[in-house]
Amino acid sequence: MFESLIKRQKIQKTLQKNIWAKTSELEELQLQKFRVILNHAYQNVPYYHRLFRSAGLKPEDIKSYKDISKIPITTRKDLRDPKNDVIANNIKLKNCMKCKTSGSTGVPLELTCTVEDGLYAWASYERVRRVNGYNPSHDKFLILKSAKQKSNNEKYAVKYIKKLHGKLSDQNTSLIYLTEPIHNQIELLKTINPDVIWGYPSAIKVLAKEVKERSIEKISPRLVFTASEVLTEECRNYITSVFNSEIYDVYGAWETGCMAWECSKHSGYHINMDTVLLEFIDESGESVCEGERGKVIATNLNAFGMPRIRYEVGDIAIPLKEECSCGMGGYLMKSVEGREDDFIKLPNNQIVSPRIVTVTIKNVPGVSEFQAIQEKKDTILVNIVKEQDFDESTIHKELARALHKVLGNELNIESQIVEDIIGDKSGKLRAVVSRI
Ligand SMILES: [Zn+2]
Incomplete structure (x- = not known):
């Protein structure tokens, strides 16, 4: 524990310092880190080794930014394919954390992260909070979390989260789980009365709407950070008007x-x-010019457990x-411009963040891919691509049970097994669609 706290501080300090580096220095550092992860992936990850060989490339062929486009792009589908060996074979798996992505596309991906990978990811967000005025020793910090992280190694997950957040900051940090009934969320919000809120814009908007409708006063966090979903102008204006807070969007x-x-x-x-x-x-596959729209391709420079090199994010x-x-x-x-999912409207007119729906469905055993469609006010239809070896009727039953728990019993939950989830006209996958 002590060792990882030191590691955490070191990483935080480095990232904090980098923020004031000149752009040219950052470019140099970025290329250098890119080469390190490339070498690592080539040497230790069978999938990337094969990918490089198929393109006739060796890591040393990548000398400058313009060489990077020679490396083939990796998609979520590639990383999900069990035939692809995507985890580094030189890491100790028992020390790694496995976590599922949010499933906001309807296609969740399980990631394997070393402790250091996780520390970097955490520090990359913590830096944003601090540089914009969050002070962990004074501010009451509220995180809106989709659900308790499910892990195949629950005990280790708890230890891991403690390692990441450390004990000191815990006392000022509170969590509200979005799967809780809205009334409980509001009661907690009133009790905590946070200085800083972090969460999905759709979830914060739902809270703001309740605060407004119930005429609750004094909830005015100094800072609101929105993350992991597209923040629309309408949503930004609404949250600002209710909370009178400055909003910082994080991608x-x-x-x-x-x-x-x-x-x-x-x-x-x-x-x-x-x-x-x-x-x-x-x-x-060509780089777009400045000011033009382009598909986001990202290389995580600190993912050594399961590298993501030239990964198509989907935005x-x-x-x-x-x-x-x-x-x-x-x-x-x-x-x-990412995936804009729709809110679900319950028969009693309450709106529900699409993230509650996605996180609930992705945790149903046997669900591989999904899309939830609200066709009528009282019915949600869920299309499911199922994993092999799972019984259909059990999936239907578990899915209905889980969704009724978070959405109430007034909605009919229908589900069907499909071969594939079809994207919309633009080819974009949307996990939650409302047609009412
Ligand atoms: Zn700036």
Whole structure:
């Protein structure tokens, strides 16, 4: 425990220092870290070894930014394919944490992370909070969490989270689980009366709506951080109008850690060039020009347990080859267009964050991929691609039980097993669709 606390402080200090580095220094550091992870993956991860060989490449062929595009892109599907050996064979698996991504696409992915991988991911977010004014020793910090993290190694998971967050900061940190009934969430919110809130924009909006409708006063966190979902202008304005707080949007994913974030200038998103290498490409795989929309391709520079190199995140964003006037180094990017899921509207008119639906479904045993569609006010239909060796009727039963628990019994839950989940017209996968 002590050892990892020291490690954590060291990583935090390094990342904190990097924030003031010049962009040219960050580029140098980024390329250097990219080469390290590339070498590691080539030497120790069979999937990447094969991928490199299939492209006739060796890590030493990647000398500059322009060489990077020679490396084939890896998708979520590639990393999910059991035939692909994607975990590094030089790490101790028993010391690793396994966690499932949020499932916001309807296609969750299980990641294997070393303690250091996890520390870097945590520090990449913690830096954003601190640089924007969060003080862990004074501020009451509230995290809206989708659900208790399910792990095949629960005991280790608890130890791992303690390692990440340390004991000192725990006393000021509270959690609200979104799977709790909204009334309980509001009661907790009133008790905690947080200075800082962190969570999905859709979940914070639901809270804000309740606060407004119940005319609850005095809930006015100084800082609100929204993450892991697209923050629409409408949502930003709504939360600001109810809480009267400044909102900082953060762009990140489980696979990548924090990728980019807003500072108080709000003139774009600072790219975390020291922890991730982002590319923005068009349909033919070419880098788009500054100011043009491109698919986000990310390389996590600190994922050694299960590397993610040139990983297709599934979002669209706009690179800006410009720096921010705040004085911190690195390039900016603009407007993330990701998956915009719909809110579910319950028969009693209460709205529910789509994240509650996705996190509930992804944890039902046997569900591999899914899409939930609200066709009518009182019915949700869930299409499921099931894992092999799972009984259909048990999946249907478990799914209905789990969703009734979080959405109430007034909704009919229907489900059917399908071969594939079909994307919308643009080909985007949406995990939660409402047609009412
Ligand atoms: Zn800035």
